[in-house]
Amino acid sequence: MEQNINNALGFPILSMLIFLPLAGAAFILFIKRENVQAVRSVALLTSIVAFLLSLPLFTAFDKTTYMMQFVEKHAWIPYLNMNYHLGLDGISVLFVLLSTLVTILCVLISWESVKNKTKEFFISLLVMESAMIGVFCSLDMMLFYVFWEAMLIPMYLLIGVWGGPNRVYAAVKFFLYTLVGSVLMLVGIIVLYLYAGRTFNILELMTKAYPYKMQLILFWAFFAAFAVKVPMFPVHTWLPDAHTEAPTAGSVILAAVLIKMGAYGFLRFSMPFLPDASRAMTPVMLALSVIAIIYGGVICLAQTDLKRLIAYSSVSHMGFVTLGIFALNIQGMEGGILQMLNHGIVTGALFLSVGIIYDRTHTRVIADYGGVASVMPVYASLFILFTFASIGLPATNGFVGEFLILLGGFKASQWAGVLSASGIIIGAGYMLWLYQRVFFMEVSPKVEGLPDLNMRELMALMPMVILILWIGIYPNTFLSFMHPSVQHLLDRVNGSGGPVVASNIIAEILR
Amino acid sequence: MPFTMPNLRPVMPEITMTIIAVIMLMAELVIKRKETLAFMTILTAGLLSFTLVGSMGTTFGGMFISDGYSTFFKLIFIVNMILTVLISSRYLETLRINFGEYYSLILFSTLGMMIMASAGDIIVLYLGLELMALSTYVLAGFIRYDVRSNEAAMKYLLLGAFASAILLYGTAMIYGLTGTTNLRDIASYIAANNISGNPMLILSMVMFAVAFSFKIAAVPFHMWAPDAYEGAPTPVTAFMSVGPKAAGFAVMGRVFLVAFGSARMDWAAVLIPISILTMAVGNIVALSQTNIKRMLAYSSIAHAGYMMVGIISGTPDSLASVLNYMLIYAFMNIGAFGVITMLRTEKFRGEDITDFEGLAKTHPMAAALMLIFMFSLTGIPPTAGFMGKFYLFMSAISAGYTWLVIVAVLFSAISAYFYLRIVMLMYMKEPRKAVELNATSGIGLALAVTAAAVLFIGIMPSMFVNMARVAVAGF
Numbered sequence A: 001m002e003q004n005i006n007n008a009l010g011f012p013i014l015s016m017l018i019f020l021p022l023a024g025a026a027f028i029l030f031i032k033r034e035n036v037q038a039v040r041s042v043a044l045l046t047s048i049v050a051f052l053l054s055l056p057l058f059t060a061f062d063k064t065t066y067m068m069q070f071v072e073k074h075a076w077i078p079y080l081n082m083n084y085h086l087g088l089d090g091i092s093v094l095f096v097l098l099s100t101l102v103t104i105l106c107v108l109i110s111w112e113s114v115k116n117k118t119k120e121f122f123i124s125l126l127v128m129e130s131a132m133i134g135v136f137c138s139l140d141m142m143l144f145y146v147f148w149e150a151m152l153i154p155m156y157l158l159i160g161v162w163g164g165p166n167r168v169y170a171a172v173k174f175f176l177y178t179l180v181g182s183v184l185m186l187v188g189i190i191v192l193y194l195y196a197g198r199t200f201n202i203l204e205l206m207t208k209a210y211p212y213k214m215q216l217i218l219f220w221a222f223f224a225a226f227a228v229k230v231p232m233f234p235v236h237t238w239l240p241d242a243h244t245e246a247p248t249a250g251s252v253i254l255a256a257v258l259i260k261m262g263a264y265g266f267l268r269f270s271m272p273f274l275p276d277a278s279r280a281m282t283p284v285m286l287a288l289s290v291i292a293i294i295y296g297g298v299i300c301l302a303q304t305d306l307k308r309l310i311a312y313s314s315v316s317h318m319g320f321v322t323l324g325i326f327a328l329n330i331q332g333m334e335g336g337i338l339q340m341l342n343h344g345i346v347t348g349a350l351f352l353s354v355g356i357i358y359d360r361t362h363t364r365v366i367a368d369y370g371g372v373a374s375v376m377p378v379y380a381s382l383f384i385l386f387t388f389a390s391i392g393l394p395a396t397n398g399f400v401g402e403f404l405i406l407l408g409g410f411k412a413s414q415w416a417g418v419l420s421a422s423g424i425i426i427g428a429g430y431m432l433w434l435y436q437r438v439f440f441m442e443v444s445p446k447v448e449g450l451p452d453l454n455m456r457e458l459m460a461l462m463p464m465v466i467l468i469l470w471i472g473i474y475p476n477t478f479l480s481f482m483h484p485s486v487q488h489l490l491d492r493v494n495g496s497g498g499p500v501v502a503s504n505i506i507a508e509i510l511r
Numbered sequence B: 001m002p003f004t005m006p007n008l009r010p011v012m013p014e015i016t017m018t019i020i021a022v023i024m025l026m027a028e029l030v031i032k033r034k035e036t037l038a039f040m041t042i043l044t045a046g047l048l049s050f051t052l053v054g055s056m057g058t059t060f061g062g063m064f065i066s067d068g069y070s071t072f073f074k075l076i077f078i079v080n081m082i083l084t085v086l087i088s089s090r091y092l093e094t095l096r097i098n099f100g101e102y103y104s105l106i107l108f109s110t111l112g113m114m115i116m117a118s119a120g121d122i123i124v125l126y127l128g129l130e131l132m133a134l135s136t137y138v139l140a141g142f143i144r145y146d147v148r149s150n151e152a153a154m155k156y157l158l159l160g161a162f163a164s165a166i167l168l169y170g171t172a173m174i175y176g177l178t179g180t181t182n183l184r185d186i187a188s189y190i191a192a193n194n195i196s197g198n199p200m201l202i203l204s205m206v207m208f209a210v211a212f213s214f215k216i217a218a219v220p221f222h223m224w225a226p227d228a229y230e231g232a233p234t235p236v237t238a239f240m241s242v243g244p245k246a247a248g249f250a251v252m253g254r255v256f257l258v259a260f261g262s263a264r265m266d267w268a269a270v271l272i273p274i275s276i277l278t279m280a281v282g283n284i285v286a287l288s289q290t291n292i293k294r295m296l297a298y299s300s301i302a303h304a305g306y307m308m309v310g311i312i313s314g315t316p317d318s319l320a321s322v323l324n325y326m327l328i329y330a331f332m333n334i335g336a337f338g339v340i341t342m343l344r345t346e347k348f349r350g351e352d353i354t355d356f357e358g359l360a361k362t363h364p365m366a367a368a369l370m371l372i373f374m375f376s377l378t379g380i381p382p383t384a385g386f387m388g389k390f391y392l393f394m395s396a397i398s399a400g401y402t403w404l405v406i407v408a409v410l411f412s413a414i415s416a417y418f419y420l421r422i423v424m425l426m427y428m429k430e431p432r433k434a435v436e437l438n439a440t441s442g443i444g445l446a447l448a449v450t451a452a453a454v455l456f457i458g459i460m461p462s463m464f465v466n467m468a469r470v471a472v473a474g475f
Helices: A013-029 A037-060 A093-109 A118-137 A140-149 A152-162 A168-195 A202-206 A212-231 A238-245 A250-259 A260-273 A275-301 A306-326 A331-362 A377-391 A399-412 A414-439 A453-472 A477-496 A502-510 B009-030 B034-052 B068-094 B103-119 B122-140 B147-178 B184-193 B199-216 B224-231 B234-259 B262-288 B292-311 B316-343 B364-378 B382-398 B403-426 B440-461 B460-471
Strands: A005-008 A067-076 A082-088 B057-059 B063-067
Touching: A013 A037, A013 A067, A013 A093, A037 A093, A037 A118, A037 B262, A067 B460, A082 A140, A093 A118, A093 A250, A093 A260, A093 A331, A093 A453, A093 A477, A118 A140, A118 A152, A118 A250, A118 A260, A140 A152, A140 A168, A140 A202, A152 A168, A152 A250, A152 B199, A152 B403, A152 B460, A168 A212, A168 A238, A168 B382, A168 B403, A202 A477, A202 B364, A212 A260, A212 A275, A212 B224, A238 A250, A250 A260, A250 A331, A250 B199, A260 A275, A260 A306, A260 A331, A260 A477, A275 A306, A275 A399, A275 A414, A275 A477, A306 A331, A306 A399, A306 A414, A306 B262, A306 B403, A331 A377, A331 A399, A331 A453, A331 A477, A377 A399, A377 A414, A377 A453, A399 A453, A399 B292, A453 A477, B009 B034, B009 B057, B009 B063, B009 B103, B034 B068, B034 B103, B063 B068, B063 B103, B068 B103, B068 B234, B068 B440, B068 B460, B103 B122, B103 B234, B122 B147, B122 B234, B122 B382, B122 B403, B147 B184, B147 B199, B147 B224, B147 B403, B184 B234, B184 B262, B199 B234, B199 B262, B199 B292, B224 B234, B224 B292, B234 B262, B234 B316, B262 B403, B292 B316, B292 B403, B316 B364, B316 B382, B316 B440, B364 B382, B364 B403, B364 B440, B382 B403, B382 B440
Parallel strands: A005 A067
Antiparallel strands: A067 A082, B057 B063
């Protein structure tokens, strides 16, 4: 079955997207350390060019097909049948755009706040961008793994070098958690490769049928890698530390792109490769998702640190994402993917906002704030929009995503639907309470006389504002990208093997 | 009995090497500038790689084999030799141990390794092993006035002597059983008489396993390694951590896969626990080291454990992956030692891991190089260390040792902690001590080559994988 369509554009757009930031990073390498202005200008220029270069993906994407587009394929290690194989479908295309957009914002927001080792910072950031785009574009399992792991290096440095007081602990924790998960996945990948007749081609691997027992084992091997990244309960504990300690740009990248890769991994690999196991494990995944939604939300109520609160809200929101994905119906899955984007935009925006005020006050303790609304009115009005989007108020993007997910979740399991809906109420609780404590009440001495947003900061937040309203009001622009791909995926997951009844599963495990 | 001249072509590189090493030993008397000797050593290596081409063949009645397998290992030895010499000269000067014998000893030791790689007979193997070991003992104790260096040499010598004795025991037993010391004849005898499972055979295999475990520093025969690595001059540590280990694996492959090939299940049962123990002890004990040379000693123990997985799997592919890994390991490990060598000045040891604090601030280039080597040793793409591990583990899984690979990857995840600690100290701490770099163009060249190799193999490993596969094709 032909699953590729050739690159309609006249140039290898995906390779260019991957290598452009690398080239920018290499260029920065040769700029003198003292010349900070040149370093960040090159970084900004590179990220803007990369974003502009990625726009044809948005306009030239063929929304009528599930097939891979903009495909490139070159031999890499012929003996092992590894290829440099890139392509995008409706599930991955939006994430590439998100990555390129977020990088620009990260450069903008770090413009003045990163004072030490500026050169290395922007090199890490650009290398990070390359790896992120590579992860979403790879159609070769090993190429994917290389990008996936290569991301660890710049992220480790971003957290550990430019982070907060407890940064080293957070960086090491992040690295070890992710690495342990990933190496188990590596073993899984190799097992798949050997079973499927020595191919790493994702599209080929998707069409093979694997024995049920093997699927189950592999499902958990992949789970180890993806659940840590998402992060799902109970392997989420690295996230609050990493988010809290990372510099603003690091938090934004983590929230907006990196943790999406876990959910993306489930969609791209676990489900199509291991459809029977995915179906069988749905109850477990739904249960873990619901726990994450409620537990993450409740913990938020107890947080005293701004960034930590938003970090735990990520756990709750990503619970919605995995709930939607594992509902295994079209509403849930599309809602899940859309919510991944939404969460990237909203949480990214929240971290950007927190970063902006942190640069002024150098405190993240909620109790130190109060009355910010009267000091920084523009900032306050943008922040309330992000708060609403995070809660999921209609007309913001959060509403669309969560509504679809709850719809799908309810169809899959009424209990999951009902319980997770309570997560929205908790969400409203902690976000509004946060807003109240920071922006209303008496003006705290620490925030007195703070300047409102400057042009650069406003520029960094504006794209997020636009996207929140755009998706909130007319989500179809983005949903239309997904329909064929999601349907195709669901056909694969629900259509393979026939129904597996519980007794069969148990017999299979005990055998 | 008429005497016929044996075919000397296969042994030509070794003959060349012997002649040059002897000449060097005498030239040292007249040449006062030791850099000249270093330069000559590198030239020798170049000449050697020249004679390697077209040396294929078997000679001395099957006692000496020059095939793709041995040639690949000789390539590793040459790389090892060149890189070691490049990082040596300034270090020797700084420590005032700049004696000309150093270079001849390096040559003799390498010669021993080459003979080991080509051994088709246990006696030749033993000859090579002793030549290598004796030269390395002296090198380890090369800082004569330093107690720790003396201790290193002494420990290495004593335990090495044990290993040799045990090897001879094993040889005696196998000779008693089969009446030959030729590896291929042993193999055919075992196959023809169907004696796999014979207690004598198993005992002798255990003896061989123990002796080789000493050489590659596998647990529980690793006790000498941390002390020897710590006490020896740093360039020698680099040399020891790659050369003798590679030679150990070369003979391990030959003896176990050729001579005992038909009794694979028996010796695998011996090697599997050794390999698991080696990975476990190497990685876990490395976590608590504060001396970087000791830490890398434990890391090299751990890496031996990974490579043993390849030997245990016993397929041509897994053997090729061991070769490939060894070559990659040579680059990344010598690179790391190169950086450590640079830190050494007359008054400053530069061996404590806290000496690396804030290196990224004071010497960003050295720190960046160390970062590459540390990530490569951890096995993170896009570095060569990842490709080496990947190929190794893949071939082991395809040979059916999935569970062993799971053990290996988990331990390799643990290893991330102590490698990353160095990166953390360099990048995330403020400098506390004034560290000066004692760099020369030689070290610079060595580091440039190793870093480039680590990145290049990491991204385009195809060429090296193919080379390793071709090398084991005629095995």
